[in-house]
Amino acid sequence: MxxxxxxxxxxxxxxxxRDSRVLEEKDPEEKGKPYVISPLGTRIRRVIxxxxxxxxxxxxxxxxxxxxxxxxxxxxxxxSNEFNQAVHADIESIETGSTVIVMGxxxxxxxxxxxxxxxxxxxxxxxxxxxxxxxxxxxxxxxLRKTIGIKLVxxxxxxSKEDLVSKGYTDEEANCILRSVTAILIII
Amino acid sequence: xxxxxxxIYELKAPSENVTVVAKILSLNPRVIKNDRGETLYYxxxxxxxxxxxxxxxxxxxxxxxVGDVVEIRRGSLKDYKGSTRLYLDSRSEVILHPEESIEVKxxxxxxxxxxxxxxxxxxxxxxxxxxxxxxxxxxxxxxITMFYGRLEDDTGSIRFTSFGVPIEQGDxxxxxxxxxxxxxxxxxxxxxDRAKVARTTLDFEIGxxxxxxxxxxxxxxxxxxxxVAVSLGEKSGLVYRCSQCRNxxxxxxxxxxxxxxxxxxxxAYFTVDDGTGSILCTAGSGALLKxxxxxxxxxxxxxxxxxxxxxxxxxxxxxLGNGLVITGxxxxxxxxxxxxxxxxxxxxxxxxxxxxxxxxxxxT
Numbered sequence: 001m002x003x004x005x006x007x008x009x010x011x012x013x014x015x016x017x018r019d020s021r022v023l024e025e026k027d028p029e030e031k032g033k034p035y036v037i038s039p040l041g042t043r044i045r046r047v048i049x050x051x052x053x054x055x056x057x058x059x060x061x062x063x064x065x066x067x068x069x070x071x072x073x074x075x076x077x078x079x080s081n082e083f084n085q086a087v088h089a090d091i092e093s094i095e096t097g098s099t100v101i102v103m104g105x106x107x108x109x110x111x112x113x114x115x116x117x118x119x120x121x122x123x124x125x126x127x128x129x130x131x132x133x134x135x136x137x138x139x140x141x142x143x144l145r146k147t148i149g150i151k152l153v154x155x156x157x158x159x160s161k162e163d164l165v166s167k168g169y170t171d172e173e174a175n176c177i178l179r180s181v182t183a184i185l186i187i188i
Numbered sequence: 189x190x191x192x193x194x195x196i197y198e199l200k201a202p203s204e205n206v207t208v209v210a211k212i213l214s215l216n217p218r219v220i221k222n223d224r225g226e227t228l229y230y231x232x233x234x235x236x237x238x239x240x241x242x243x244x245x246x247x248x249x250x251x252x253x254v255g256d257v258v259e260i261r262r263g264s265l266k267d268y269k270g271s272t273r274l275y276l277d278s279r280s281e282v283i284l285h286p287e288e289s290i291e292v293k294x295x296x297x298x299x300x301x302x303x304x305x306x307x308x309x310x311x312x313x314x315x316x317x318x319x320x321x322x323x324x325x326x327x328x329x330x331x332i333t334m335f336y337g338r339l340e341d342d343t344g345s346i347r348f349t350s351f352g353v354p355i356e357q358g359d360x361x362x363x364x365x366x367x368x369x370x371x372x373x374x375x376x377x378x379x380x381d382r383a384k385v386a387r388t389t390l391d392f393e394i395g396x397x398x399x400x401x402x403x404x405x406x407x408x409x410x411x412x413x414x415x416v417a418v419s420l421g422e423k424s425g426l427v428y429r430c431s432q433c434r435n436x437x438x439x440x441x442x443x444x445x446x447x448x449x450x451x452x453x454x455x456a457y458f459t460v461d462d463g464t465g466s467i468l469c470t471a472g473s474g475a476l477l478k479x480x481x482x483x484x485x486x487x488x489x490x491x492x493x494x495x496x497x498x499x500x501x502x503x504x505x506x507x508l509g510n511g512l513v514i515t516g517x518x519x520x521x522x523x524x525x526x527x528x529x530x531x532x533x534x535x536x537x538x539x540x541x542x543x544x545x546x547x548x549x550x551x552t
Contacts, residue, residue: 006466008465008466009418009461009466010463011461011463048416048418048461048463100509101416101509103418103461123418123419123508123509124509125508125509125510126509127509127510127511128510128511128534130511130534130535130536130537130539130540131416131509131510131511131535133540134414134416134511134535134540134543135416135511137540137543137544137547138414138462138463138547139463141463141547141550142463142464144551145550148551168550170402170403170464172402
């Protein structure tokens with residue numbers, strides 16, 4: 001049996017996720033939630049982020065929590081079921097005000113007016129300031145590279161993926177940059 | 189007139205009924221002893237105007253010597269330790285072409301260590317021997333000194349072996365014609381009497397080899413990763429070993445050496461992610477004890493504070509969700525690429541400053 005490819009976990013700021021307006025259309029046969037397309041063209045189904053746990057409430061069937069990374073908030077829902085026991089126990093034991101790092105699945109819900117995005121954590125752990133700084137540094141760098149690429153494409157509309165790769169962008173980054181420009185056109 | 193069937197440069201394994209016309213570059217007899225007695229076989233190197241390839245022959249006509257041009261028919265190509273090798277068996281024919289001469293391509297691609305990939309055969313590289321050990325071996329009743337250790341340049345490090353060519357620690361080397369091999373998932377270069385080794389002054393500095401995980405596509409040594417551990421393998425933890433045979437034990441007594449005391453060892457495997465990708469990292473006691481804050485002389489069965497439970501708790505606390513700086517080697521295995529961590533530490537301010545410089549270099 002071929003090993004299943006691990007879903008890429010994107011290091012994105014909450015602001016990038018919050019400003020997302022587009023859901024990728026998915027084949028009805030395909031399992032899982034649709035990908036969220038962020039303003040920077042990132043195709044997101046899984047994220048890793050770090051920030052401060054600012055709010056936590058136990059609502060019986062689930063724990064709801066908020067993590068802020070100082071650009072906006074990530075909203076977490078941890079259901080109380082047999083698949084989530086470890087994560088449920090972990091979030092229960094973390095006090096508000098703690099610095100945490102989270103890896104989780106993105107759970108989008110779209111109404112006519114708005115796209116709501118919740119995170120279902122697969123891993124949550126208390127972390128230290130240095131790890132938080134590492135996450136911020138990397139997430140900023142990833143976003144900045146894409147932003148510069150998007151500006152480049154906007155000022156040179158004919159630019160291709162190959163052109164971007166030849167300028168040092170990875171395949172994934174080039175796809176994001178071109179997707180970002182296309183997705184924005186769709187919204188307009 | 190010789191009908192050349194294939195250029196050596198184009199040969200790819202696996203393949204049968206291969207015909208090549210080539211010059212014998214080296215030819216060595218070797219005797220192996222097994223249950224059925226002694227078996228003589230030959231090994232060496234053949235080359236043509238496009239490249240060269242090692243061969244093994246279970247039978248080889250007498251009278252053929254180094255420098256002769258031969259036509260080899262019905263050979264087979266197989267991968268052996270990461271490089272392609274030509275095999276000659278009882279069905280193969282070796283025909284001498286005494287009137288022919290071939291100029292063998294003797295130049296090798298100059299590569300950086302970070303560019304070395306499985307399947308490369310012969311290369312040239314400039315590197316510093318950063319660690320060297322030696323061992324005396326006996327081969328065909330002759331004593332030979334094998335030098336082994338690590339070579340390093342500004343892109344990575346790689347293990348090397350040198351048979352007979354002396355290498356000293358700190359030597360700055362220009363090596364032409366080293367062969368590339370894969371051994372237990374790691375790449376290494378082999379320097380034999382066919383390679384040319386010259387001492388030189390190198391025009392680069394050895395420093396850290398920070399890599400983005402997303403850029404790792406092949407085994408390479410000496411990488412440094414700045415990443416967060418996002419999962420810890422269930423079977424990570426304290427391991428019992430027999431002090432005599434060093435085998436891993438399921439019980440606290442070795443079935444073969446029941447009186448031998450047990451030793452403590454530690455093993456962990458975990459996934460790390462740096463935003464450009466993720467990779468599995470494995471590590472043993474050499475890297476992990478320092479990370480979880482236990483001195484090696486305290487890591488013994490007589491220390492009552494150490495148990496399977498306490499070790500797994502320490503691993504969870506110090507690995508999961510932590511930013512780590514991992515120095516190690518990328519190796520290839522059945523599950524794909526992974527990193528064998530040689531040194532693992534928690535990220536701190538000085539490491540963040542180095543990472544910042546590495547990332548900022550993208551925009552200068």
